[in-house]
Amino acid sequence: MEKYTIVNKVDISPVICEFEIYAPLIANAAKAGQFVILRGGVEGERVPVTLVDWNKEKGTITTIIQAIGKSTAQFNSMAKGDRFLTVAGPLGTAVEIKNYGTVAVVGGGVGIAEVYPIAKALKEAGNKVISILGARTKELLILEEKMAEVSDITIIATDDGSHGIKGMVTDALRGVVEGGAKIDSGFIIGPIPMMKFTAKLMVELGIKPHASLNPIMLDGTGMCGCCRVVVNGETKFACVDGPMFEASNIDFDNLLARTSEYKNEERQLLETFEREHKDHKCRIGLH
Numbered sequence: 001m002e003k004y005t006i007v008n009k010v011d012i013s014p015v016i017c018e019f020e021i022y023a024p025l026i027a028n029a030a031k032a033g034q035f036v037i038l039r040g041g042v043e044g045e046r047v048p049v050t051l052v053d054w055n056k057e058k059g060t061i062t063t064i065i066q067a068i069g070k071s072t073a074q075f076n077s078m079a080k081g082d083r084f085l086t087v088a089g090p091l092g093t094a095v096e097i098k099n100y101g102t103v104a105v106v107g108g109g110v111g112i113a114e115v116y117p118i119a120k121a122l123k124e125a126g127n128k129v130i131s132i133l134g135a136r137t138k139e140l141l142i143l144e145e146k147m148a149e150v151s152d153i154t155i156i157a158t159d160d161g162s163h164g165i166k167g168m169v170t171d172a173l174r175g176v177v178e179g180g181a182k183i184d185s186g187f188i189i190g191p192i193p194m195m196k197f198t199a200k201l202m203v204e205l206g207i208k209p210h211a212s213l214n215p216i217m218l219d220g221t222g223m224c225g226c227c228r229v230v231v232n233g234e235t236k237f238a239c240v241d242g243p244m245f246e247a248s249n250i251d252f253d254n255l256l257a258r259t260s261e262y263k264n265e266e267r268q269l270l271e272t273f274e275r276e277h278k279d280h281k282c283r284i285g286l287h
């Protein structure tokens with residue numbers, strides 16, 4: 001089989017797709033917390049996506065992509081048998097997996113997919129894993145069963161109360177700690193504001209937080225400087241120093257400002273793409 005062929009594709013929701021891609025060298029070297037950079041075509045944007053799972057025997061990697069811009073919408077319109085032009089990786093520093101004791105693993109939106117390999121590895125290392133999964137509504141909640149398989153306790157929080165508790169992941173975390181759980185370390189992946197407030201709460205509750213940062217990336221190898229983030233007053237490169245960082249001193253506001261820089265251009269490109277690909281309605285996030 002040709003490298004980077006899509007072996008399997010599952011539409012998880014109208015805007016979120018799971019891809020199993022043939023990439024044996026990456027599958028062989030992947031570790032929890034690492035990512036790859038995908039490109040769909042010769043003029044395609046380089047898009048960093050987290051490795052959700054990998055299978056050394058089959059030589060495949062799994063990623064989950066949410067269509068939020070033109071390139072991700074284009075990816076989600078690809079089908080089983082299509083090929084990515086390039087898949088570079090595994091990139092980034094793997095998360096330190098050891099027995100911390102009790103860990104809280106917090107995933108928001110598509111961040112649940114990204115936190116899954118970390119929860120799985122932490123469970124295998126002997127931790128008690130408390131997973132807290134957040135989404136706007138029940139329909140947008142992903143991987144609940146897979147997360148439950150690698151967790152001792154799984155708590156769901158939805159904004160509208162359609163599944164689990166009604167509220168934010170921070171409400172669920174506070175509830176767990178007030179219920180008597182003693183948590184040693186926390187791992188958070190989700191939208192930047194969610195990571196900011198969850199990390200802040202963890203510090204208040206005496207839990208050491210870690211968050212996975214998703215700045216603008218280009219080369220993914222520490223050379224271009226696009227992915228700079230401010231941690232503890234120092235500039236770090238998320239692609240090589242991270243993407244997971246100890247989160248108590250991350251400048252989340254700076255990160256939010258930088259990731260919003262091209263919002264208008266992204267929106268315009270996505271709208272043009274959606275107009276041109278109306279037939280793929282269910283696969284590119286027109287809803």
Ligand code: FES
Pocket residue numbers: 216217218219220221222223224225226227228237238239240
């Ligand atoms: S993406 Fe270029 S230095 Fe990190």
